[in-house]
Amino acid sequence: MKKHDKMSLESLVIHAGIEENEYLAVVPPIYQTSTFAFDSAEQGAALFSGECQGYIYSRMGNPTVVALEKSLAALEGGYGGLACGSGMAAIHTTFATLLQAGDHLVCSDAVYGPTCTLVETILPRYGIDCTLVDSSNLSAIEEAIRPNTKVIYVETPGNPTLVICDLEAVSALAHRHGAKVVIDNTFMSPILQQPFRWGVDVVVHSLTKFLNGHADVVGGAIVAKDQEQYLAFRKVLNQLGGILPPFESFLVHRGIKTLALRMGRHCENAAKVADFLEQHSAVEWVRFPGLKSHPQYEIARKQMLGPGGMISFELRGGLEAGRTMMNAVKLCVLAVSLGGVESLIQHPASMTHASMGAEARHRANITDGLVRVSVGIEGVEDIIADLDQAMNAIKS
Numbered sequence: 001m002k003k004h005d006k007m008s009l010e011s012l013v014i015h016a017g018i019e020e021n022e023y024l025a026v027v028p029p030i031y032q033t034s035t036f037a038f039d040s041a042e043q044g045a046a047l048f049s050g051e052c053q054g055y056i057y058s059r060m061g062n063p064t065v066v067a068l069e070k071s072l073a074a075l076e077g078g079y080g081g082l083a084c085g086s087g088m089a090a091i092h093t094t095f096a097t098l099l100q101a102g103d104h105l106v107c108s109d110a111v112y113g114p115t116c117t118l119v120e121t122i123l124p125r126y127g128i129d130c131t132l133v134d135s136s137n138l139s140a141i142e143e144a145i146r147p148n149t150k151v152i153y154v155e156t157p158g159n160p161t162l163v164i165c166d167l168e169a170v171s172a173l174a175h176r177h178g179a180k181v182v183i184d185n186t187f188m189s190p191i192l193q194q195p196f197r198w199g200v201d202v203v204v205h206s207l208t209k210f211l212n213g214h215a216d217v218v219g220g221a222i223v224a225k226d227q228e229q230y231l232a233f234r235k236v237l238n239q240l241g242g243i244l245p246p247f248e249s250f251l252v253h254r255g256i257k258t259l260a261l262r263m264g265r266h267c268e269n270a271a272k273v274a275d276f277l278e279q280h281s282a283v284e285w286v287r288f289p290g291l292k293s294h295p296q297y298e299i300a301r302k303q304m305l306g307p308g309g310m311i312s313f314e315l316r317g318g319l320e321a322g323r324t325m326m327n328a329v330k331l332c333v334l335a336v337s338l339g340g341v342e343s344l345i346q347h348p349a350s351m352t353h354a355s356m357g358a359e360a361r362h363r364a365n366i367t368d369g370l371v372r373v374s375v376g377i378e379g380v381e382d383i384i385a386d387l388d389q390a391m392n393a394i395k396s
C-alpha cells in the first residue's frame with residue numbers, strides 16, 4: 001500500500017507524486033532533458049522491449065512529468081494519469097484512443113467551443129459521427145444513443161452555461177448500452193468533484209485552469225480508471241506526441257499544492273458574487289450551481305462538493321450592456337481562460353465559443369448576452385465593488 005492511500009484530498013495535493021530522490025530534496029528536481037543514457041546497448045534494447053523498466057526519451061516518460069501524473073491519478077482516485085500539452089490535446093488523445101471509423105459519439109452541447117468544433121468538424125473526417133445533446137436531459141441522451149455509440153462525453157458543469165449532468169445516471173445509462181462516459185472535470189477539479197465515484201470511465205482536464213491555478217501554463221490531463229485503459233492512452237499519446245514538458249509539469253505540480261485551499265476560496269467568493277449579481281437590478285439572470293435558482297441545483301448538491309468559481313449571467317441590456325460592463329472592469333481582467341487566482345471576465349459568444357458558430361451556440365443556450373466570470377481569490381469585497389462600478393457604467 002502506498003503511503004498516500006488513506007490520505008485526505010487536502011493532504012494528497014501536497015504529498016501525492018512526491019517521492020524520495022537522490023539528494024532527499026523536499027521538492028524533487030526538474031529533469032529538463034529530452035533523452036536518457038543507457039547502461040549498455042543490451043539495456044537500451046531491454047528498455048524498448050519492456051523487459052526492464054526505466055526512462056528512455058521524454059516523449060515516452062520523464063520523472064518530473066511522472067510525479068505530476070501520479071499526483072493527478074491519486075487526486076482523482078484513478079489508476080494512472082497522463083499529462084498532455086493542453087486540455088485540447090488530452091481530449092483529442094482520449095477520442096483517438098476510444099473511437100475509430102464507424103463509431104458514434106454522444107456529446108453534451110454545452111462544452112468548451114473548440115471541443116464542440118473538434119467533434120463536429122474534425123472527428124467526422126475520420127469517420128466518427130457525433131450527436132450533440134442537452135446533457136441535463138437523460139432521455140435526450142438515451143434517444144441519441146445508437147448501436148455504434150462508444151462514448152458519451154460531458155462537461156459538468158458545462159462551459160459556459162453551467163448546465164449539470166447527473167453523472168451517476170448517465171454512467172448507468174451508458175454502461176447499459178456498452179458505451180463509456182468521459183467527463184471534462186476542469187470546472188470542478190478533483191477537489192469539488194470525484195467522477196469515478198459516480199461510475200464515470202475516463203476523466204480529462206485542462207490543467208491550464210484550476211489545477212495549475214496561476215495562469216502561467218497551458219496543459220491537460222487524462223486520468224484512466226484501470227491499467228488496461230491507461231496503457232491504451234499511453235500508447236496513443238506517445239504516437240500523437242501531445243505531451244507536457246518537464247518544466248510545465250513542475251509548475252502544475254507546484255500549483256496543485258494549494259488546490260484545496262484555492263478551491264475553498266473560489267467557492268466562497270463566487271457564492272457571494274453570485275448573490276450580489278442575483279440581487280442587482282441590472283441583471284436579467286444568473287447561473288451558478290450554488291444558487292437555488294439553478295435548474296439542476298439538487299444534482300449539484302448530490303455530486304459536487306462545492307459550487308465552484310464559475311458564474312454566467314446576462315444583463316437586462318443584453319450584449320451592449322455586457323460589452324460596456326466588460327470594458328469598465330478595473331480589478332477583474334478582461335481575458336479568456338479561467339481558474340487562476342485572479343478574477344477574469346469574458347464574452348463566450350465572441351470569444352471562447354465563437355468557433356462553434358451561432359447555430360450550435362443557440363442549441364446550447366449560449367446567448368449573445370451571456371457574460372462569464374471566473375471568480376478569483378482576491379478579497380471578495382473588491383471583486384463585488386469592481387463589478388458594481390462596471391455595471392454603473394451601463395446607466396451613464
Ligand SMILES: Cc1ncc(COP(=O)(O)O)c(C=O)c1O
Nearest residue numbers: 086087088112159186206208219
Ligand atoms: C472546460 C474546458 N475544457 C477544455 C479546455 C481546453 O483546455 P486548453 O486550453 O488547456 O487546451 C478549456 C479551455 O478553456 C475548458 O474551459
